[in-house]
Amino acid sequence: MLEIRNLRKSFSSNEVLKEINITIKKGEIVGLLGKNGAGKTTLIKSIMQLLKYDGEIYVDNQILTCKNLYKHISFLLEPSFLEYFTAFDNLKFLYGLNNKHNSEHTIIDALEKVGLEDAKDKKIKKFSYGMKQRLGLAQSLMECFDFLILDEPTVGIDPVGMKILDSQLRFLANTQNVGILLSSHELDFIKNICDRVIILERGIIVENKKISEIMSSYCIFLKSDYTEILQKLQNTSLFTHKLVNKRTQVTIAESNLNKILNLLVNEQIEIEKIALVEELSNYF
Ligand SMILES: Nc1ncnc2c1ncn2[C@@H]1O[C@H](COP(=O)(O)OP(=O)(O)OP(=O)(O)O)[C@@H](O)[C@H]1O
Ligand SMILES: [Mg+2]
Incomplete structure (x- = not known):
């Protein structure tokens, strides 16, 4: 090793x-x-x-x-x-x-x-x-x-x-x-x-x-920049997020998808689309 x-x-x-x-x-x-x-x-x-x-x-x-x-x-x-x-x-x-x-x-x-x-x-x-x-x-x-x-x-x-x-x-x-x-x-x-x-x-x-874990993760594309709100929620460490073209992209493991979606809806965060990571470029 x-x-x-x-x-x-x-x-x-x-x-x-x-x-x-x-x-x-x-x-x-x-x-x-x-x-x-x-x-x-x-x-x-x-x-x-x-x-x-x-x-x-x-x-x-x-x-x-x-x-x-x-x-x-x-x-x-x-x-x-x-x-x-x-x-x-x-x-x-x-x-x-x-x-x-x-x-x-x-x-x-x-x-x-x-x-x-x-x-x-x-x-x-x-x-x-x-x-x-x-x-x-x-x-x-x-x-x-x-x-x-x-x-x-x-x-x-x-x-x-x-x-x-x-x-x-x-x-x-x-x-x-x-x-x-x-x-x-x-x-x-x-x-x-x-x-x-x-x-x-x-x-x-x-x-x-x-x-394999990355490829089975999900990407949630948000409609605008929600960095501040997500940073407050980040203590859960269930997801990662980044800004792409002034829009926030959230990445999560499949097992946490429902939990995070509920969290986003509660915060009245607008979601553009949800997709499987599939490509490393969506993740990285
Ligand atoms: N000999 C050096 N003296 C001073 N700073 C250095 C030296 N070598 C690297 N750095 C600095 O260390 C940081 C990391 O550089 P490094 O070459 O390790 O990056 P990298 O991830 O390999 O990037 P790339 O994808 O461009 O190859 C950079 O900020 C670089 O300027
Ligand atoms: Mg290098």
Whole structure:
């Protein structure tokens, strides 16, 4: 299990992550969502030990440090490679850093997994961003690991690449029992592949729910801005609300639908329509 306990991170006086607590089990795929600047990359860089932070991270009850990090976790951050080397030589170099033997077979296998076998002798300077993302994925697939953490792996990826990414991640989670945390703004991709999503808002986790639970929730679209009234009712914490185009949108679990509808009617709040969440974009 990967456990992040009370993680906090500030850049000077700017507190970017506040009391982050996350648990990821092996075999589980968790999506990390949040608007630009919410803190996703900062969280991932903290797990990678690239940033100093307050709090602790544990893998199987062992505290995570720079030394044991790569025994347990593989990462895909913004892909960066040696521009004047070929794809093959980059992987050979990177693989060689952690392993005594450079296995040609392992490298070719990883390139095949991401559909880059024909580009193996091409120099990185001739790669598109999407190809670099695929190569980054190939690199992260070469090692054995219990957890895989990916920051925006869908950026620049074409539909074929998306299918490859999808099937590789599913294979790792379902067959190799790898726990996966991935950030992305591609809500359909997240909805389809993840078991659970965590939503970050200005460095705070505002949601941590199973996708199935979210998809069976309801959205009540109100006719105008009822933020003030809803904030007074919020102590029930049975619902969340947000403002979209000056109209309030309330999200609730199916089991609380009747209760909340009664509450809204009692407050003489005008309802536009009620719909199943269905899409993550209705929720997030
Ligand atoms: N090295 C840094 N120094 C100072 N502030 C930083 C640094 N890195 C990130 N920040 C700030 O931390 C906040 C969170 O940034 P972060 O990159 O983690 O967001 P994000 O959720 O990954 O956004 P995006 O969706 O755009 O990738 C932002 O306000 C950003 O300006
Ligand atoms: Mg980011």
